[in-house]
Amino acid sequence: MNKRLLRSFLAVLMGLMITVSVLGAMSARAALSYVVDETGSLTQEQIKELDARLAEQSASNQCDIVFVMVNSLNGVPVETAADTYYDNNVGYGAANSGIVLYISLGDGEYAFSTGGYAYSVFSDYECNEIASQVVPYLQSSDYYTAVKTFGDGADYYLQHAGQDQTGAAVEKKHNPIWAPIAALVGAIAGWIGTGGQKAALKSVHQQQGAQNYVRQGSFQVTDAREQYLYSQVTRTRRQTEQPNRPTNSRPSGGGGGGVHGGTSGKF
Amino acid sequence: MAGLLQYKCPCCGGAIEWNSTLQKMKCPYCDTEFDLATLQAYDQELATDSPDSMEWQQEPGSEWTEGEASGLRVYVCKSCGGEIVGDANTAATSCPYCGNPVMMMGNFSGHLKPDYIIPFQLDKEAAKKALKAHLADKKLLPAVFKDENHIDEIKGLYVPFWVFDADADARMRYKATRVRSWHDAQWNYTETSYFQVIRGGNLSFDHVPVDGASKLEDTLMESIEPFDFSRAVPFQTAYLAGYLADKYDVDKDVTVNRANERIKQSTQRSFDQTVQGYASVMNDYSSIQLRNGVAKYVLYPVWLLNTTWEGNKYTFAMNGQTGKFVGDLPMDKKLYWKKWGMIAGITAAAIYGISWLIQLL
Structure with a gap:
């Protein structure tokens, strides 16, 4: 029962808020x-x-x-x-x-x-x-x-x-740059798409390091220090971005x- | 009389002078200022530098006893010159390196006796199964390649390895930066602070392997690692029954360079990972001293298959202990370009079509 009352109250409140905002907007329009x-x-x-x-x-x-x-x-x-x-x-x-x-x-x-x-x-x-x-x-x-x-x-x-300016609908010309872009993206997609299959053929690789042979628990850091040397401060002028309309x-x-x-x- | 004390700029390496106005040390070349105490500490750190020392003690391997050697036979390939060892009851029907069927038998002589051996734990059937699995699901593998493979010719071979144990004492120095940014109404500021970071410590390595057979590519043997040395047993000729074994023909003193390189890489990486919380880190100096370096001569179990296709030789190897199977495969170039063309064409057409749709909207 209480929940139903609360829902009704919220619905009325929301309705009032919408009405007030619409009336406010209308009065603002009327004042122009x-x-x-x-x-x-x-x-x-x-x-x-x-x-x-x-x-x-x-x-x-x-x-x-x-x-x-x-x-x-x-x-x-x-x-x-x-x-x-x-x-x-x-x-x-x-x-x-x-x-x-x-x-x-x-x-x-x-x-x-x-x-x-x-x-x-x-x-x-x-x-x-x-x-x-x-x-x-x-x-x-x-x-x-x-x-x-x-x-x-x-x-x-x-x-x-x-x-x-003559009243005719402006013809939307297709930008020719799309052709090389599509070709380039297609070529990259081709390389990526076949890259995994090509890499699957290669399984012989040189080992980097000897991590598999580190004795467990043997790694000990006995000296860990940091020494401050100097600082450099640079500054660049702030720029406010504005949309450009040619x-x-x-x-x-x-x-x-x-x-x-x-x-x-x-x- | 004491010599003239001169400090070098940590920023540009130029000779630094005392600036009486600033009451600080200032580099006349890059204008960076330093506290005298900072420079003294920096200089003291540089004075401790020492070169890498990677010395190995104790000779690996041992001499064969007369009884042991007499039970062994040597087979020499007439085609590639490969020499393999088998016990008197094991016949080498073809060369495991080149597949040539003509093997000359001779008496075993010379060379050291291995210290340890890891016996084969996976049989020929497991190797054949692993090879089939290796060839499966390779979409660019020529279909004919699978059919032409002589899968039954896969051979079990004990490959000679030198394994190296050592304790590494390391000392590393890094140049690191921290960056702080802020701004006021007109300017953006960036402060970069430079630090010298020092790390020292130790790390131990057990049984770093380097293969001692020149007939086998080092990268192929590294690709089937790791081997679990805890399953190794002292060498006995009895373990050779039914298998062939290669003799080392690359000396320990040659292979040790690769072991040193790998130990150095791992030591460096372990210490690098402890330097965190900086915007950039650059290793400036590293010194690694090896202690208690010991080398052993061991035989590790490897299943091998050599095959030739379109004039190129392909070697497959399986770790006879863990089952790890490797071997580069040929690619069907026609199929590759066909697939590439399909993906590239469809993607390009889709993008071009979308560009028209965008234009229309």
Whole structure:
């Protein structure tokens, strides 16, 4: 009886914990603003409309698409500001996927910060393509269209991930290095597989030492000493390992510890 | 007047000088620093070095009495020149070394009488059974080789051995290191500490055998070891009845080198195993002094079969006391490459196929 009660109690407790964590996650998602304008360049109606648009695109791609616009960087490099914003606010799902376009109007600088799944989708090429379409609107102070263009560009690349720039599916080429690797491993397996059978034919070996003829109990160590001579200390500089992504020129550790990609520029 | 005292650097071997600033000994070549007491102790240890001494006393074997020798016959192979001994009632129908059927009989003369003999404890049937087992389950053995074997020609032969007893006093010196690692925010540090490790002690060996027959390969005879000398009995010609025996034609003074080598290897290994707890250990010096070295001339029981296949000679031997059977076998090269090709081909195809699957996923 007691065991049944305990099981019921544990089941209820686990159910509560799951509910609380799901609700917590949902409320965290609900709190995310997809369009952040600290400059007052967009009207409340525009922000509301654009936020809903980016929220929908984010949900359909399971990857946050966030636009942030501030007056000044206050001396912080624009890439750092973008990564920090990402780490503190952005990230969809367990992989924390997302892309942030961080703009400082006062400094005339922008930076993309990508993470999770978006890190592998948005290489320098994709970021620069989006930037080339967004920057003209920033230069003409048409921020409403800039946000829309950014959202549509990010949505396009997320929808077409795995395809080339013309929209065709990227053909996965088989690496020719596999042929010699397979041949080499096959040859080694052949030698190992037949090695045992070949060795079984040889049974004549020279004896190493005369261990079979040591008189039992005769081994005595009468002198066992250790004498310290000297010490040498060497040092090497510590290195922090970072994942390398050849097509992404800015892999960086963010303030919150995440790894981000993306490009930056001026307008 | 006393000579100039000079210390050598344990690190690089250069002459070390006193550094008045450090108040330590410092090597001008490798910059390693030492306490004077450390160097004095190191130098004292080096001063005790002495070369190996492997002296053997007491001559083995004894003279035959007239009655013993008259009951023995010598058979000489016309083909390979091998000389074997049998008692007057044992006929040598073929040479145990080359299988030649023409054996010339003569009277026994000369040579020492063995001190001991281990009588055969396994008969011909056991030897034939062991040979069949030796050939079984050898997947690369040519099938024809089994059929062409003259298994009935396996012969029991007393093989002459010199056996050596000795007490070994050993003194070993090792260079050893211990490694400690730590780090701070910027650097990884590794400290390697060097030590001189000293080991001394003793070890005794009983009946280390070296075969005294030039017609038999030393490695073949070593391969059927060990022999249990506790079953040896003082030699009597009666034990030769029904068997053949070889006479030694490699002198004790020649075979002793191999015994010394084996004793030295085992002594070294025994002391090496006591040096533990270090990151690296390298033997720097070893000195082995043999005491109470005694050699004996003995006959050990061996079943032998010689066979020729495709122009190559194959010799099989079985320890007539323990039944240990050895003998290298020929390989069917066509079969070997066929099997190699099959394994290599299947493995390569599987890996290549997996690489395509990975690509598709």
